[in-house]
Amino acid sequence: TGVIQPLAKLSAYLHKRDVLLHSDCVQTFAKIPVGVDELGADALSVSSHKVYGPKGVGAVYIRPGVNWKPVYPGTLHENGLKSGTVNVPGIGAFITAAESTINRMDAVYLKYQALRARFLEGAKTRELPVSLAVPDSANSHVLPHIIGCFFHSFEGQYTMLECNRRGICISTGSACSAGYHEPSNTMKALLIPRELALQFIRISFGCDTTSEHVDQLLDVFEDMMHEKGDHRIDRRIKTYGS
Known part of the structure; x- marks a missing residue:
């Protein structure tokens, strides 16, 4: 629907109850300012193709101090977050696309x-x-x-x-x-x-x-x-x- 959820209020409500908040920010990234400190999100994810980068590339932010477990035990790539060879060209293209999009936001x-x-x-x-x-x-x-x-x-x-x-x-x-x-x-x-x-x-x-x-x-x-x-x-x- 395009509705922007009140994440700052939601995170404050949840943190009082020791609940973590993850937000899917693929539609807001580079469309409106997304500040993790202001929103209070413990984690958020963004995607490359929403900022005119290649498909199949994304990024996740995890607030320092938040404990997490890998989906697949024994994973070594990306500090144990995700298995598989890192897509370096895709990541580079994602960064370039994100910078270009944010600069004209x-x-x-x-x-x-x-x-x-x-x-x-x-x-x-x-x-x-x-x-x-x-x-x-x-x-x-x-x-x-x-x-x-x-x-x-x-x-x-x-x-x-x-x-x-x-x-x-x-x-x-x-x-x-x-x-x-x-x-x-x-x-x-x-x-x-x-x-x-x-x-x-x-x-x-x-x-x-x-x-x-x-x-x-x-x-x-x-x-x-x-x-x-x-x-x-x-x-x-x-x-x-x-």
Whole structure:
């Protein structure tokens, strides 16, 4: 959904109960500032491909003093953290990509905010039945480059296929759940009814996304609505003709 979780509050709550907090920060790394001291996280993980580096490379931060055990006993690589030969070229490429992305983080953030506003305003102007899974408000903090929403009247899988047919890539959830056609655990946790949860789509912006791309996506949605209306008209004509 793009919601930014209040990790500082969560970590403080958990630490009072001697519970460690690990956070998956792949979507926030190089998108917004991530300070381990401010967040209070005991561990966090980031991934290379989210900052335009090669796939299959990542990094984990573990706060000094936190005890951990290797997944596979007897591991020698990376101080016993992970087995297998270290991917030096991949790690080097990851570092280079991360530095490049972080150096333009503020400018790209403003760009994502503008693209998000363009999509939401365009959907409203065109009277498209689009609503946010987590509405924007003073109490919700979201990443501007992720729009989790419902395109009402259409299942997310159908919307995704129609967009793909026209050269636009969106998803119906995170990449981790690709191929899973039931409502996600996130939708269930938000207590979204199943029929509505199946209409969920996830739109993500990248550094190469332009306002023209956003308009093309809105065009597809508008075409889908017109095609749906034409289909209803055709059915009525056939019914009256018979």
